[in-house]
Amino acid sequence: MAGGPGEGPRVLPVVPHLAALLPDGGLRTGTTVGVRGSTSLLLTLLAEASRDGAWTVLVGYPAAGMAAAADAGCDLTRTLVVPLPASSGVDAPAVLAALIDGMDVVVIGPEVALLEQDRRRLTIRARDRGTVLVAALPTPVSSAGSSSVRRETGDAGWAGAHVVLEVTEGAWAGTDHGAGWLRRRTLWVRRTGRGSAARPLHLNVEVPVCRVGGEAAGREVVGAGADGEGFELSGEQSSGTRAPGEGSASRPQLELVG
Amino acid sequence: MTDRSGPATAGEATRTACLWVPDWPVVAALVVAGLGPETPAAVTGGPGGRIIAVSAPARSAGVRRGMRRREAQGRCPDLQLWPADDARDAREFEPVAMAAETVVSGLEIARPGVLLLPSGGAARYHGSERDLARELTEQVAVRTGHECQVGVADGFLAAVLAAREDAVVPPGASRDYLASRPAAVLVHARPGDRALTELVDLWRRLGVHTLAELAALPDAAVAARFGDLGVWAQRLARGQDVRPPARRRLEEDLTVAEELDPPAHRVDVATFAARRLAERLHDDLSRRGLACGRLRITARAVDPVTGEARTLERLWRTDDTLGGLSAARITDRVRWQLEGWLTASSLGEGVAPAPIAGLALAAEEVAPAGALQPRLWGPGAGEDLRAHRAVERVQALLGGDAVLTVRLQGGRDPRDRVQLVPFGEQVPPERDPDRPWPGALPPPAPSVVLPEPVPAHVLDGEGRPVVVDVRLGVSGDPARVVVPGEGTWSGLDAAVVDWAGPWPVAERWWTPQGKRRVFLQVVADGVAAPALGLLLSSSAGEWSLEALYD
Numbered sequence: 043m044a045g046g047p048g049e050g051p052r053v054l055p056v057v058p059h060l061a062a063l064l065p066d067g068g069l070r071t072g073t074t075v076g077v078r079g080s081t082s083l084l085l086t087l088l089a090e091a092s093r094d095g096a097w098t099v100l101v102g103y104p105a106a107g108m109a110a111a112a113d114a115g116c117d118l119t120r121t122l123v124v125p126l127p128a129s130s131g132v133d134a135p136a137v138l139a140a141l142i143d144g145m146d147v148v149v150i151g152p153e154v155a156l157l158e159q160d161r162r163r164l165t166i167r168a169r170d171r172g173t174v175l176v177a178a179l180p181t182p183v184s185s186a187g188s189s190s191v192r193r194e195t196g197d198a199g200w201a202g203a204h205v206v207l208e209v210t211e212g213a214w215a216g217t218d219h220g221a222g223w224l225r226r227r228t229l230w231v232r233r234t235g236r237g238s239a240a241r242p243l244h245l246n247v248e249v250p251v252c253r254v255g256g257e258a259a260g261r262e263v264v265g266a267g268a269d270g271e272g273f274e275l276s277g278e279q280s281s282g283t284r285a286p287g288e289g290s291a292s293r294p295q296l297e298l299v300g
Numbered sequence: 301m302t303d304r305s306g307p308a309t310a311g312e313a314t315r316t317a318c319l320w321v322p323d324w325p326v327v328a329a330l331v332v333a334g335l336g337p338e339t340p341a342a343v344t345g346g347p348g349g350r351i352i353a354v355s356a357p358a359r360s361a362g363v364r365r366g367m368r369r370r371e372a373q374g375r376c377p378d379l380q381l382w383p384a385d386d387a388r389d390a391r392e393f394e395p396v397a398m399a400a401e402t403v404v405s406g407l408e409i410a411r412p413g414v415l416l417l418p419s420g421g422a423a424r425y426h427g428s429e430r431d432l433a434r435e436l437t438e439q440v441a442v443r444t445g446h447e448c449q450v451g452v453a454d455g456f457l458a459a460v461l462a463a464r465e466d467a468v469v470p471p472g473a474s475r476d477y478l479a480s481r482p483a484a485v486l487v488h489a490r491p492g493d494r495a496l497t498e499l500v501d502l503w504r505r506l507g508v509h510t511l512a513e514l515a516a517l518p519d520a521a522v523a524a525r526f527g528d529l530g531v532w533a534q535r536l537a538r539g540q541d542v543r544p545p546a547r548r549r550l551e552e553d554l555t556v557a558e559e560l561d562p563p564a565h566r567v568d569v570a571t572f573a574a575r576r577l578a579e580r581l582h583d584d585l586s587r588r589g590l591a592c593g594r595l596r597i598t599a600r601a602v603d604p605v606t607g608e609a610r611t612l613e614r615l616w617r618t619d620d621t622l623g624g625l626s627a628a629r630i631t632d633r634v635r636w637q638l639e640g641w642l643t644a645s646s647l648g649e650g651v652a653p654a655p656i657a658g659l660a661l662a663a664e665e666v667a668p669a670g671a672l673q674p675r676l677w678g679p680g681a682g683e684d685l686r687a688h689r690a691v692e693r694v695q696a697l698l699g700g701d702a703v704l705t706v707r708l709q710g711g712r713d714p715r716d717r718v719q720l721v722p723f724g725e726q727v728p729p730e731r732d733p734d735r736p737w738p739g740a741l742p743p744p745a746p747s748v749v750l751p752e753p754v755p756a757h758v759l760d761g762e763g764r765p766v767v768v769d770v771r772l773g774v775s776g777d778p779a780r781v782v783v784p785g786e787g788t789w790s791g792l793d794a795a796v797v798d799w800a801g802p803w804p805v806a807e808r809w810w811t812p813q814g815k816r817r818v819f820l821q822v823v824a825d826g827v828a829a830p831a832l833g834l835l836l837s838s839s840a841g842e843w844s845l846e847a848l849y850d
Contacts, residue, residue, distance in 0.1 A: 080850050082747035097687040099703075107847065108706045108718040109745035120687075123704040123720060124694060137694055144690020213831045214823045214849065217800040219777065223742045224800065224821050224833045224849055 054091035054146070054174060057115070063207060063231060063245055065238040069147070071172040074165045076200045078179035079209030080229055081106055082114070082249045087176065087207075088147060089115035096146035096174075101138060102126040103151025103178060126154060135160045142173045149176045158201065165202040177203060205235040313455035313541050315471065317419035317429070319400055319436055320463035321393075321448045324413025325353040328392035329382040337447075340376050344369050345384030346492070352384060389413070399443035403435050411491075414460065419452050429468050453477065457489050457536040464488065475539040479512035486511075486533050499529055511537040554592070555662040556580045563602055563655035567642050570599075570656050571635045577661050578630035585663055592663030595630065597637050600658035610654065612641050614725070615664075629692070633724070634661065636700025691723050700724075709733050712740040712805050713819070714749045714835070714847050739805045741819060746835050746847035753844035754789045756836060757782045758820070768802050768818045768838055781824050781834060783845055792845075794824035797831065802838070815839065819846075 053068035060083075061067040069075065069091055077084040085106065092098050093115055099122040100106055112118050124141070126134060134154050141148050142164065150156075156164070168175040177200040199206070209229050216225030226248060233243040321327060325343040335341070340358035342351045351367045361376035373379055389412035400407055400415055403426070407417040423429040433450035440448045451462025453469035458478055462469050469477045484500050487493075508514050514537040522530045535541075556577050564570035585592060599612045614637050641656070691703050704720040710731035711717040717740075721727045758766040760776030767775040778799050783792040801820040808814040818838045825831055833849025 080747070081848075082744075082850060085747055097684075104751045105748045107714055107745055107747045107749040108720075109708060109714050109749075110747040111706075112708050113743060113745050118706045118708065121706050122687075122691065122723060123706055124698075124702060125704065126698075126702075132698055137697055140693040140697065141690055144686045144688075144693070146687075209850075211831070212850075214798070214833050217798040217821060217823060219798060220774070220800060222800050224744070224823070227744075227833075227849070 051172065054096055055094055056087055056090050060087060060247065063233055063243075063247065064205060065235070069174045069176075070204075071146075071174055072169040073204040074168060074175040074177065074200060074202060076177045076179050076203040076206040078206065080212065080249070081178070082110060082227060083207065083209060083229060083231065083247070084149070084176060084178055085111045085114045085116065086249055088149065091147055091174070092116040092120055096120065097144070098122070098147040098149065099124060099141050099145045100149045101141065101151060102134070102154035103149060104153070106149075106151065106178075126151075135164065138164055139167055142167050142171055142175070145173060147174045147176060149178060151178050152180045161200055162202055165200075179206075203235065204237065205233060205239045208232045208234070313458075313474065313539055314418050315420045315423075315452070315454060316456060316459040316541075317417050317422070317432060317436070317450060317452045318410075318456075318459035318463040319396075319415040319417075319440070319448050319450050320460070321396060321413050321440075321446050323353050323355055324393065325384060325389055326355040326358075327446060328389045328412070329385075330355065330380075331392050332388055333380070333382070335380065339380055340378060341380040341382070342369075342372060343382050343384050349383075352492070386412070395444045396440055396446060396448070399440045400436055402443070403432070403439050410460075414463075416456065416459065423452070433466075433468065455536070455539045455541050457486070458539055460488050461485060475515075478537060478539055479510065479515070481511050482509060483511055483514050483533075483537070486536060489536060495529055496533070499526060499533065553662050553664045553666060554581060554584050554590075555660060556584070557598075557658065557660035559658050560656060563604075563657040565642075565655045567635065567638050570638045570642065570659065571631065573659055574634040574638065574661075575627070575631045577659060578634060579627045581661050581663060582627040582630060585666075590663075590666050592666050594664040595633060596662040596664055597634055598660040598662070599638070599641060599656045601641070601654035602657040603654045609657070630661065632692075632696060633700070634659075636695070639699065695723065710735050710737050712737055712807060713817075713837075714741065714745050717745070718749075739803070741803070741835070744849070746833070746849045748848040748850055750789055750845060750847060753837065753846050754783055755785070756792075756843045756845040757784065758822075758836060758838075758843045766843075767841060768820075772802055772804060772818070774802060778820065778822060781822060781836070781845075789845065792824075794832070794834075796822050797825045798823040821849075 051071045051073075053066045053070050056064065056068050064070075064075075069087070075087070077087065088098055088111070097120045098116065101124045103123075104125050104127075106123075108118070108121075108123070111121065122145075124137065126132060126137060134156060138148065138150065138154070148168070150164075165175065167173075179199060208231065210232050211230035213228045214224050214226070215228070216222050229247045229249055231245050231247050233239060233245065326341050327337070329343055330337060330339060330341055337355065338357055339355065340361055340363070341355040342358050342363055343353040344350060345352045349369055351363060351365055351369065351372050354363050354365060358372075358376050358379055361379075363372045363376050363379060369381060373381070390409075393409065393412040397407065397409055397415060400417070404417050404422040407415050410416050419429060419432060423432045426432045426435055429452040433452060436450045437448055440446055449463050449466040451459055451465065451467055451469070453459040453462040453467075454471060454474035458469055458474035461478070461481070483503050486500060487497060490496050503509075503514065508517070514534055517534065519531075519534070522534050526533075558573055558577055560570065560573055564573065594615055597614050601610045601612055602608070603610070638656070694703050701722045703723040705723050707719045707721060707729060708717055709719045709729045710733045716731070717733075719727075719729060757780075758778050759780040759782065760766050761779040762776070763780075764776065766778050769775070778796045781792065781794050781796060783790050799820060799822045802818040803820075804816075804818050806814070806816045809816060816839060820836045820838070822834045822836060823831055824834050834845060835847040835849065836843050837846050838844075
């Protein structure tokens with residue numbers, strides 16, 4: 043699928059209401075995408091490509107909930123897991139390089155120990171082979187010390203990433219002091235990146251946490267197209283005010299926050 | 301009955317012999333359990349777990365198909381019950397098919413328990429159709445010990461029914477033989493097909509009671525009103541064949557074996573022998589132009605002290621048709637398996653690995669090579685092969701257990717719902733995902749499942765630990781969640797915004813492995829993690845963090 047000879051870069055599909063998050067409306071083969079702060083966002087990104095026939099491998103990501111991946115829509119027959127325990131002393135870059143050659147989407151978990159030059163080489167290899175590299179950047183939970191860590195792409199970032207999706211805020215709907223259960227997740231996503239994704243973009247995304255319910259997959263997005271660009275914010279963040287998001291369970295799935 | 305000289309009747313029905321072993325699912329289960337045919341036994345399956353096959357002693361005790369298991373056990377208290385298992389039925393039927401093949405050269409397994417064969421040539425060879433039937437019955441009885449019945453008639457349905465009566469229907473008389481029978485006998489041609497059962501019931505209500513009445517209906521009307529299944533049933537009712545029985549060409553499984561003397565203690569020694577075996581097997585396969593679907597690795601481990609022998613066996617699916625199974629790939633597979641066996645981890649705690657005294661490789665599901673072609677377009681065209689190659693490279697780098705495939709299975713908590721199986725290995729699912737699993741956590745599933753639960757503290761507004769009592773009363777509203785200690789998931793200290801639960805889950809409490817837990821979902825708003833969902837569980841008053849919804 044990806045990058046055969048004489049074939050230009052293709053765009054693997056993503057769930058429609060995530061399309062506005064990505065500059066090409068999908069995962070362009072050969073690019074590197076970083077996701078920080080939400081595993082469910084990452085799994086949802088993979089889902090549509092996996093259903094479309096892409097082979098996906100999760101490397102060094104033992105904590106990823108595969109039941110959630112299946113609920114999001116990943117085809118588990120084409121999804122592989124390489125636990126790659128850090129203690130085993132294996133050569134992670136060699137394994138990743140072998141997988142980049144064969145797989146369509148390679149997810150690199152936060153537990154893979156890589157040096158900066160390894161990352162650069164893997165990015166280049168993925169570009170040559172036409173493989174989508176998805177890097178799960180360390181989540182704020184594991185570095186719970188300070189809130190500022192989350193905002194800056196520090197040493198833990200993926201320097202060559204074409205697109206970085208960062209979850210800055212989030213909300214859960216469905217619980218009510220003992221009653222109900224966690225049902226719907228709203229994420230405030232900040233997109234940064236290189237090239238056409240260089241201008242930071244803030245989007246409000248509802249993660250279709252479950253395809254089984256049918257609800258999330260059915261409702262479509264109102265303005266999930268290129269026209270979203272007009273509303274984008276230049277750089278300021280409305281992080282202090284969570285107001286627009288509270289009690290937002292019933293509104294359309296995506297809107298631009300500005 | 302009206303238009304016997306219809307254009308489609310003559311010449312279409314092949315003279316067919318049908319070999320039928322009564323109550324096959326029960327017979328197969330008895331063979332596997334090592335019990336004799338005198339045991340009252342039954343096999344349950346289908347919706348509600350009703351009885352689907354009964355052995356003769358159980359039948360004489362009043363057990364019938366379609367009964368609930370409790371009712372059956374009431375009528376026959378020493379009834380042995382097994383769940384239905386298609387694989388077991390098919391596997392155990394193979395000796396019967398091989399016994400029948402000593403009499404005739406080609407035959408078709410219609411389903412486990414029923415064999416079809418074109419009887420024309422075979423009957424001429426053996427003298428008459430009755431001689432053929434007797435010969436088949438004898439050989440099956442002598443070689444496998446199962447009683448079977450053989451019927452010969454024109455066409456599939458007549459042959460199946462004749463086998464149930466152990467009869468030979470003269471050529472040309474099959475239509476009359478079928479005519480007066482109720483339409484419900486069609487079920488014997490396709491047992492367990494609900495659509496057919498419903499169709500037969502519909503015909504009964506419409507006044508079509510016998511096969512003759514069904515055969516007399518106009519073709520076009522049947523096709524328009526009852527669809528493909530109706531057309532199929534009408535053809536059978538007229539004594540015609542849907543298709544003649546296909547002869548199968550049996551390719552035997554190829555096995556190569558070697559004794560290791562002295563027994564191999566180390567992986568490399570055993571692998572050396574495995575390489576020779578792999579080359580022999582590969583030569584055998586390629587010389588005959590065959591490919592295999594599965595590779596069975598059998599090792600005989602002998603305890604050095606007691607001399608007790610134990611057989612270790614593992615089945616690998618090879619997907620040979622895709623990539624071509626080279627001797628090196630067979631060796632790799634065997635080496636990974638030997639590594640597993642010669643290191644104590646896979647043998648359970650306290651069992652020292654025994655040296656391997658014998659090794660055998662068997663190529664199963666053998667078929668002519670090149671029979672399966674990868675698709676030209678769409679998913680599975682080239683990237684399956686590409687992905688498989690990449691996986692094999694990684695397996696060669698890290699070992700066979702390094703790449704895992706994911707499968708959903710039944711379970712109540714997110715950790716139980718996922719089964720990870722080494723790529724290429726065939727393992728049955730531990731728990732059926734289609735069962736209801738009452739008490740399972742509600743969807744969505746958590747996106748982060750901690751590999752091991754981490755101890756946590758759940759505190760109420762006044763800093764006291766939250767306790768859930770036996771009546772699921774919560775001692776106070778959770779207000780803070782703290783994960784102490786050092787580790788990837790530690791250091792979390794978050795205020796609780798909202799919560800849901802507690803939900804009790806008591807699993808397998810009747811066994812020593814039983815677990816009683818109480819689950820709690822919490823939306824935590826910490827310094828670093830805004831509105832993060834947490835899944836906490838409490839067992840014996842201790843809380844632990846199970847998963848995150850992020």
